[in-house]
Amino acid sequence: MIEAGCSLNLRVQSLELFKEIISTYQRHGWELKRVLIKPATRSDLNEQAVGLISQASLIDAEFDALWFARPSNAGREAWELRLLAEHPYALFAAFEADETEEEREEARLEMEHQMREQAGG
Numbered sequence: 001m002i003e004a005g006c007s008l009n010l011r012v013q014s015l016e017l018f019k020e021i022i023s024t025y026q027r028h029g030w031e032l033k034r035v036l037i038k039p040a041t042r043s044d045l046n047e048q049a050v051g052l053i054s055q056a057s058l059i060d061a062e063f064d065a066l067w068f069a070r071p072s073n074a075g076r077e078a079w080e081l082r083l084l085a086e087h088p089y090a091l092f093a094a095f096e097a098d099e100t101e102e103e104r105e106e107a108r109l110e111m112e113h114q115m116r117e118q119a120g121g
Helices: 012-027 039-044 047-053 101-119
Strands: 031-037 057-060 065-071 077-083 090-095
Touching (some): 012 047, 012 065, 012 077, 031 039, 039 057, 077 101, 090 101
Antiparallel strands (some): 031 065, 065 077
């Protein structure tokens, strides 16, 4: 996790994009669960950016993306992986209530692989 007192500055444009995407998803009932983050982006985080993502796990990655989750129909759980980019790109999966966490994690890792290919990483 990143310390709340981090004094480095995230570029204003990136910070605004973080805010916009997180706000949009939260309005629709999604909860930020994980942040996939490139080392260069991580080093740019400032206190305000850390506050936006403080409830999520930070995971080093080759691209910047946000994992959101929310309850879905019939006891299922929906997860969406949103690329942090001006042009929206996201991958979606709905997990059955009886799927194990290991099965869900395997599916999420496959989605991250697909996102990596799309992001050119």
